Structure formats: structure tokens, C-alpha cells
Amino acid sequence: MTNAYILTLSCPDRRGLVHAVSGFLLDHDSNIEEAGQFNDPATGLFFMRVRFANAGPAAQLREDLEAFALPFEMHWRLHAAEEKIKTVIMVSRQGHCLNDLLFRWKEGLLPIDIRAIVSNHRDFYQLAASYNIPFHHIPVTAATKAQAEAKQFEIIEAEGAELVVLARYMQVLSNDLCSKLSGRAINIHHSFLPSFKGAKPYYQAHDRGVKLIGATAHYVTADLDEGPIIEQDVARAYHTDTVDDLTARGQDTESQVLARAVKWHSEHRVLMNGHKTVIFR
Structure with missing residues (x-):
């Protein structure tokens, strides 16, 4: 055999x-x-x-x-090659990336084993239950951040997670947690980095009248939104677009970019090259 x-x-x-x-x-x-x-x-x-x-x-x-x-x-x-990577997904209140990953996983399109979903809000506990995935609600405030991250890491370790996906998890991870997850945490940023960093890039893009919007999947590091880039993509923007138009189109792009990054990582196609990556497709 x-x-x-x-x-x-x-x-x-x-x-x-x-x-x-x-x-x-x-x-x-x-x-x-x-x-x-x-x-x-x-x-x-x-x-x-x-x-x-x-x-x-x-x-x-x-x-x-x-x-x-x-x-x-x-x-x-x-x-x-046939061993699926144990994965924990973290999310806040925007579920488009989470929903997309769960569907692809259920259809056998991603070689991962989703062990848990962790969120600082309760919004998606029913979605998690519909896929029979444990859901952990861990609120985060400035005063409780250290304790919350300790609980998050405890879950990650208990599940034996080799991959942590930040599927629009809108909390900045501490330097300590970034260090513990080095090389095994992927974030999706709703911007074509390095442009328009921060919490509201679609508002910034609309204000600047850009003709392209995009999304970036990258490894998490202590330098916010500066980790090695795995995948990026863009979508056309028009002068008639509202912020809502850009957001809707951008969210589709985010979901696709994150799914590709997760797939390549879980197929061991991504190798680190300093602050860059080598992707064997």
C-alpha cells in the first residue's frame, strides 16, 4: 500500500x-x-x-x-497528502467570508478540517450549528483582551489547529498571539494592500474615486496588515458606484481571495521567502 x-x-x-x-x-x-x-x-x-x-x-x-x-x-x-489541516475560523459580525468557507468545505472544495468557530459576537452561532461546528463566543474589550486571547489560544491548541483563518475578525491581535500563530494564521483585508489600510477602506476608496478595488489575503504578523501576501485580486469600480456598491462587490472579491489562500496553504503550496511568499500552483 x-x-x-x-x-x-x-x-x-x-x-x-x-x-x-x-x-x-x-x-x-x-x-x-x-x-x-x-x-x-x-x-x-x-x-x-x-x-x-x-x-x-x-x-x-x-x-x-x-x-x-x-x-x-x-x-x-x-x-x-491526504491529511486535512485542522482549522479554527475567527469572525466578528460580517459573515460573507465565513459562509463562503463553510460552503466550500462542506462541498469538499477545501482540504481542511474545521474544528471550531470563534467570535467576539453571537451573530453566527446558528450558522455554525447548521454545519455541526462548535461555536465559541468570546467577547473582547480593551480591559479583557489578554484574557480573551488566552481563551482563544486555548481553543486553538485544544483543537490541534494547524491553521487559523481570520474571516473578517475585526480585532487586532496582540504581538504575543501573533507570535504564537506565526506562519499559521491567514487574514483577509478588505483592501488591495498596501493601499487604504484601516477599518473603512471602501469609504477611503470611494472618496478617492478609485477605478479598482481589491482584497488581500496575507499571513498575520505583529506589523498590522504588513504580513507576507498570499493572494490578491481586484474588481472594477465606476464613478456611479456608491459606497454600498463598492462594499458588495468588494465582499465577493474578499471571499474568493481568502478561499484561494486557504486552499493553497492547506495544499502546502505556500513557502515563506522572507517577507514574501513563493506559491506553487
């Missing part, structure tokens, strides 16, 4: 890396099903993602990979 794996890696670029990785997999009786690589001249780094089938014991494969990667100074991760 063979198992499918996804190997992701990065290391200083040098000649023969593709040959070395392919040779390692061949020596371990693996069949490569999909492969992509990228070398970045700006950083001198090499990136690779390989999906392969292997019939041997996973523990031995990991042990051999550790020894193989050492002389190349490789940062690597090996994932079981």
Missing part, C-alpha cells in the same frame, strides 16, 4: 538540487507525481514542492530526509 506525501523545502541555491532531491526519492522507491521549483536570485534561495508516492514507513523516510537535508542546509517539511 502506497502513501502520498508532499515535501516542501528551501535552502541556499546551488547546482544539482533538483537532481539530488529526485535521486533521494528514487533511492527510496518513490514515484514523483507533481513537482515545482524556484530559485530566487535576489535572496539566493531555492524552493521546491514535490508530491510523491511511497510505500515505505513514514518514520524511516523522515529520518533519512533529516540526514539528506543537513549538508544542503535545507528547511523542509513532509506532509501526508
Whole structure:
């Protein structure tokens, strides 16, 4: 019986890396099903993602990979391809992204396992119940922020969540929580970053008479709205549009952008390259 794996890696670029990785997999009786690589001249780094089938014991494969990667100074991760990523979704009072993610997940379009929904409001407890997903209402105020985040992180850890999705969660996470969730929290910003940051970008965009509006999905960092960008998209704006028109069109864009970012992350297609990302599509 063979198992499918996804190997992701990065290391200083040098000649023969593709040959070395392919040779390692061949020596371990693996069949490569999909492969992509990228070398970045700006950083001198090499990136690779390989999906392969292997019939041997996973523990031995990991042990051999550790020894193989050492002389190349490789940062690597090996994932079981069929294993769905345990996910916690956080949301406030706008549910378009949450609703879209839940529908895609239910239809089998996202390889994630949604374990819980956390919100600082009660608005979506019935929606969560309709999908049979635990809903946790944790109010947040300036005075209770630290305690609230402690409860949120306790839920995330209890569920074994490898991914946290901020589906229009309208609270700024503390530096401490951002650090704990580094590399595994995705936010959707209702703006084509870095333009029009803040709480009301559609009002700003309307005031400036922009011709394009957009949305940005990025990893969460302590620098607000500055994390590595995973996906962006835009929609046309017209001089006849009201703020409500822009908001409605923008929310459709937000939902699509966030869904793509979640899908790519959960398929292990996103590799970090400093403050940027490499996406193997």
C-alpha cells in the first residue's frame, strides 16, 4: 500500500538540487507525481514542492530526509497528502467570508478540517450549528483582551489547529498571539494592500474615486496588515458606484481571495521567502 506525501523545502541555491532531491526519492522507491521549483536570485534561495508516492514507513523516510537535508542546509517539511489541516475560523459580525468557507468545505472544495468557530459576537452561532461546528463566543474589550486571547489560544491548541483563518475578525491581535500563530494564521483585508489600510477602506476608496478595488489575503504578523501576501485580486469600480456598491462587490472579491489562500496553504503550496511568499500552483 502506497502513501502520498508532499515535501516542501528551501535552502541556499546551488547546482544539482533538483537532481539530488529526485535521486533521494528514487533511492527510496518513490514515484514523483507533481513537482515545482524556484530559485530566487535576489535572496539566493531555492524552493521546491514535490508530491510523491511511497510505500515505505513514514518514520524511516523522515529520518533519512533529516540526514539528506543537513549538508544542503535545507528547511523542509513532509506532509501526508491526504491529511486535512485542522482549522479554527475567527469572525466578528460580517459573515460573507465565513459562509463562503463553510460552503466550500462542506462541498469538499477545501482540504481542511474545521474544528471550531470563534467570535467576539453571537451573530453566527446558528450558522455554525447548521454545519455541526462548535461555536465559541468570546467577547473582547480593551480591559479583557489578554484574557480573551488566552481563551482563544486555548481553543486553538485544544483543537490541534494547524491553521487559523481570520474571516473578517475585526480585532487586532496582540504581538504575543501573533507570535504564537506565526506562519499559521491567514487574514483577509478588505483592501488591495498596501493601499487604504484601516477599518473603512471602501469609504477611503470611494472618496478617492478609485477605478479598482481589491482584497488581500496575507499571513498575520505583529506589523498590522504588513504580513507576507498570499493572494490578491481586484474588481472594477465606476464613478456611479456608491459606497454600498463598492462594499458588495468588494465582499465577493474578499471571499474568493481568502478561499484561494486557504486552499493553497492547506495544499502546502505556500513557502515563506522572507517577507514574501513563493506559491506553487
